[in-house]
Amino acid sequence: MTKVLVIGSNSFSGASFCAWLLARGLDVIGASRSPEPHRLFLPYRWHESRRRFAFHQIDLNHDLDRLDTLMRTERPGIVVNFAAQSMVAESWEHPEHWMMTNVVSLVKLQEKLRHLDFLDKYVHVTTPEVYGSTDGWIDENRPFRPSTPYAVSRAAGDMSLRTYVEAYGLPAVFTRAANVYGPGQPLYRIIPRTTLCLLTGQRLQLHGGGVSTRSFIHIDDVADATWRIAQHASPGQTFHISTRSVVSIREVVEALCSTLSMSFEDAVEMTPERRGKDVAYWLDSSRLRQQLAWEDGIRLDEGLDRYATWFREHLATLRELPAQYSHKP
Numbered sequence: 450m451t452k453v454l455v456i457g458s459n460s461f462s463g464a465s466f467c468a469w470l471l472a473r474g475l476d477v478i479g480a481s482r483s484p485e486p487h488r489l490f491l492p493y494r495w496h497e498s499r500r501r502f503a504f505h506q507i508d509l510n511h512d513l514d515r516l517d518t519l520m521r522t523e524r525p526g527i528v529v530n531f532a533a534q535s536m537v538a539e540s541w542e543h544p545e546h547w548m549m550t551n552v553v554s555l556v557k558l559q560e561k562l563r564h565l566d567f568l569d570k571y572v573h574v575t576t577p578e579v580y581g582s583t584d585g586w587i588d589e590n591r592p593f594r595p596s597t598p599y600a601v602s603r604a605a606g607d608m609s610l611r612t613y614v615e616a617y618g619l620p621a622v623f624t625r626a627a628n629v630y631g632p633g634q635p636l637y638r639i640i641p642r643t644t645l646c647l648l649t650g651q652r653l654q655l656h657g658g659g660v661s662t663r664s665f666i667h668i669d670d671v672a673d674a675t676w677r678i679a680q681h682a683s684p685g686q687t688f689h690i691s692t693r694s695v696v697s698i699r700e701v702v703e704a705l706c707s708t709l710s711m712s713f714e715d716a717v718e719m720t721p722e723r724r725g726k727d728v729a730y731w732l733d734s735s736r737l738r739q740q741l742a743w744e745d746g747i748r749l750d751e752g753l754d755r756y757a758t759w760f761r762e763h764l765a766t767l768r769e770l771p772a773q774y775s776h777k778p
Contacts, residue, residue, distance in 0.1 A: 457532030482508035544598035631668035657722030659699030
């Protein structure tokens with residue numbers, strides 16, 4: 450079977466995708482710039498099949514020649530790239546770091562990829578942030594209107610990659626997923642952060658009152674979609690990975706409070722909204738459903754219940770792990 454290289458394998462989505470592939474019998478190579486974090490943040494370490502996983506610490510900003518050597522040695526047919534500077538609020542503080550990772554290093558990676566004659570597909574995992582706030586459901590033809598340094602850097606990287614598809618025939622495809630969640634997610638994200646606060650008696654700061662709306666989708670559904678795209682999408686195509694419904698951030702927090710039998714009023718503190726935060730991402734996933742016969746299978750209430758159960762099982766360890774984002778230039 451095809452060998453898969455996952456760049457950004459220490460990220461939540463990357464590590465979860467590796468686990469999903471391993472569970473289906475594939476050999477997986479992972480590359481990330483940081484050492485592997487605690488195993489609770491690495492779903493691929495939870496499976497017996499982890500023996501078919503090989504990790505390499507490689508920084509796209511500094512070690513691209515090492516990655517090129519690894520690719521030429523291992524000859525993966527599919528490369529999936531989850532690597533990015535991904536925090537929105539922090540991108541205002543050092544926008545040059547976001548541009549370096551998400552644009553400059555990506556262009557250098559594209560140059561390496563276009564010379565690999567064994568590459569069948571390159572899946573570029575990007576973001577709906579490139580669209581800015583949406584005014585209803587949008588499809589993949591929506592023009593870019595980024596509103597933060599992070600979003601600008603991702604839009605620029607996406608545009609550069611598209612020129613490589615058109616000029617060189619690079620077999621690249623694009624994915625844009627809605628708000629992804631599930632076991633193993635870093636504690637600074639909204640669902641883990643809410644769960645940690647509720648279970649440890651801390652007050653949750655809810656930016657802007659939680660009025661912004663999103664589609665929350667379980668990582669298992671995203672992994673399934675990503676693999677279908679990797680196998681069957683045509684070069685140059687973009688696919689939205691999203692549920693058919695949206696909820697406000699407040700509604701998600703309220704649902705977690707209900708799941709954990711906590712009082713929303715007692716647990717939450719309203720704070721001002723973050724600068725440049727988009728009000729809504731409503732992604733129409735009809736293309737993915739129609740062309741690749743994908744359907745999301747985990748309802749939000751079911752997914753939150755699963756997550757809360759997992760979190761409770763590991764609370765003693767999770768409460769001792771870092772709960773804040775730590776920026777790496």
